[in-house]
Each structure stands twice: as structure tokens, then as C-alpha cells.
Amino acid sequence: MxxxxxxxxxxxxxxxxxxxxxxxxxxxxxxxxxxxxxxxxxxxxxxxxxxxxxxxxxxxxxxxxxxxxxxxxxxxxxxxxxxxxxYVGPWLPEPLLTSPDVADQVELADSISMAMMMVLETLAPTERAVFVLREVFALGYDEIAEAVDKTQAAVRQIAHRARAHVAARRPRGGAVSADEARTAIAAFQRAVETGDLQGLLDLLAPDVVALSDGGGIKQAMPRPTVGAERVGRLLAAGVALWGPTGTAEPAQVNGHPALVLRVDGEIDVVVAMRLDEGRITGIYSVRNPEKLTHMDRETAVSL
Structure with a gap:
């Protein structure tokens, strides 16, 4: 082209x-x-x-x-x-390395966040299409009807059902300031690099949920882990496996704070997070190498 x-x-x-x-x-x-x-x-x-x-x-x-x-x-x-x-184990969305300005576009950052993408995963295909086109991109019902081959009346019903579904599953918490995000990610990075369990526990919300996607290629948690103590111990144990060649660096992933963990210079895992009032409520770790191909460059997204 x-x-x-x-x-x-x-x-x-x-x-x-x-x-x-x-x-x-x-x-x-x-x-x-x-x-x-x-x-x-x-x-x-x-x-x-x-x-x-x-x-x-x-x-x-x-x-x-x-x-x-x-x-x-x-x-x-x-x-x-x-x-x-x-698919072997939990399925997580493919992480995107996004530019810092995406975080300033609140609606866009929220719509592509790992947390929201996981909610969208629970919708049926047509519901997901209608929700995305209506709620994220503000298309008219007539345009959506043409796109999904439904009547406008049907699209309105689907949109109503999808909105209710998403509202019931949307993660809690509002927008997090850039300073809050940087502070939290820096503290998390220090805790992870030092294996400081107490430091991790201080950052995690009591009901924090951690998911890990290895795709059957890399070792990962076979199911979600819930609770600050269980998640903290799991993270602390994982740090010990990196060895002296492991490094961690902050990044913007899907418009939100994240850590990119490397071993021998190669990306081993991308850890995206959900924050609420300074506490981490969600941790999404992607290790499947087939899902890390877009982490070597920024991906442009827009509404």
C-alpha cells in the first residue's frame, strides 16, 4: 500500500x-x-x-x-x-506496549486495559462487537446494525444486555493519576527485585486476583490465585527463579502501568496491573512467548 x-x-x-x-x-x-x-x-x-x-x-x-x-x-x-x-491454562489478552500519552486518554486506556479486556472475554461474539462499537467507539445503532447484520431493534437489545453484563463484571476503582501509577509500579518493582514479601503484601489489596498465561509453553499458574498473602508468596517465590540475570523495567502496557521482566536480555514475562486507591487489585502475567511479539515496539491505538 x-x-x-x-x-x-x-x-x-x-x-x-x-x-x-x-x-x-x-x-x-x-x-x-x-x-x-x-x-x-x-x-x-x-x-x-x-x-x-x-x-x-x-x-x-x-x-x-x-x-x-x-x-x-x-x-x-x-x-x-x-x-x-x-488452550492450556488461563487465557489472557496479548499485551501491547503503548505510548505514555495513551494513559492520558482515560476512555481509551480503560477500554484496552487488561481488566476490561478480560470482561469483554465473557461476552458472546456479537455482544462483544456491539458493546465495543457502541460503548467504546460511539457508533450509531444504524451503523452497528449494518456491521453485525442485525436489525436496529435487535442491536439495541443486544447493547442493553451487554452493558448490564459488563457493568456487573467491571473491575472496581476509578482513574489512577500518573503519579499514583508511577509510585505503585516503582514500589512493586523494588519489592519484586528484593523478594520483599512484606513490601509486596503492603501493595496488594486483600482480594487481589493474579492470573498467569503461559500457553502451555512456559510455566504459569494453572488457575487464578486470590488473596494478598497467597499472591504475595507466589510472587516472592517467582522472584527466586529469575537468577542474577533477571531484570525488571517499568512500561506502559495497554495504557496502564506494568513491568517487563527479562532474563538474559529476553522478555520472559509482562506483568500488567490494575490499581485502586494505591493498592494492586489485579495482576495479569503473560509468559506465552507467542503473545509477546508486540512488546518490542509501541503499538498505535486510537478511538
Missing amino acids: SSGSGDGRRPDPATDAFVAHRNLLFTVAYEMLGSAVDAEDVLQETWLRWSGVELATVRDHRAYLVRITTRQALGRLRALGRRKES
């Missing part, structure tokens, strides 16, 4: 339109799938279909592209659901 600008070739309106909305389309696909790899594949499929469209017949390029992306993502989401049935 090339818009032709600056190289002497004529501009390509189809390419220009696709590039202008690419970050938005990626974000739509990622929020529906929880997988950056699959979202990138959906974008390729979207481009192939978009490049064959007669642009003169398209009134709203953005809406048309979102419709194509949604339909492709829905098909892939159903296939992904079948793959998850045989």
Missing part, C-alpha cells in the same frame, strides 16, 4: 483513507479479539476487501471500513473461541 505522495505517483484515495483510519481499525479489531496478531490479520483482510470497493459508492469511508473490520473480526473471533477451548 502506498499513497504515492512524494514519489511522483498519483495519490491513491483508497490507500489514503485506509491509512487515515488504520489505528482506529486496529483498535476495533484488537478490542474484539484480544490478540494483536489476529487484529493485524484482520486489517490485512480489511484492506483486501477495501481495495476492491468502488469509492464513489461509499458515503462514509470510516463507517464502511469499520463495518468491514467488524465483520472480519467477528468471523475470526468465533474461530478464536474454538482455539481457546483447547
